[in-house]
Amino acid sequence: MEKLKVNKEACISCGSCAGMYPDLFGFVHDETAEVIVDDIPEDRKEDVINAIEGCPTGAIGYEEQKVA
Numbered sequence: 804m805e806k807l808k809v810n811k812e813a814c815i816s817c818g819s820c821a822g823m824y825p826d827l828f829g830f831v832h833d834e835t836a837e838v839i840v841d842d843i844p845e846d847r848k849e850d851v852i853n854a855i856e857g858c859p860t861g862a863i864g865y866e867e868q869k870v871a
């Protein structure tokens with residue numbers, strides 16, 4: 804299973820993702836962005852692609868999750 808993540812090492816806090824989709828990305832715990840929803844709804848996949856492409860450092864992407 805893959806989960807959408809922000810690589811906090813790579814995020815430069817530009818605000819692009821959270822500015823475009825404040826219901827998907829936010830600055831909750833620190834000054835770097837994070838994904839604020841557990842599961843991306845099917846009809847938001849295109850928005851996620853836009854956010855990934857709009858991130859200047861390529862910090863947003865899918866990460867393989869271990870299923871317990």
Ligand code: SF4
Pocket residue numbers: 809813814815816817818819820821828835836857858859860861862863
């Ligand atoms: S667009 Fe990328 S660099 Fe900018 S805040 Fe979002 S994750 Fe960070």
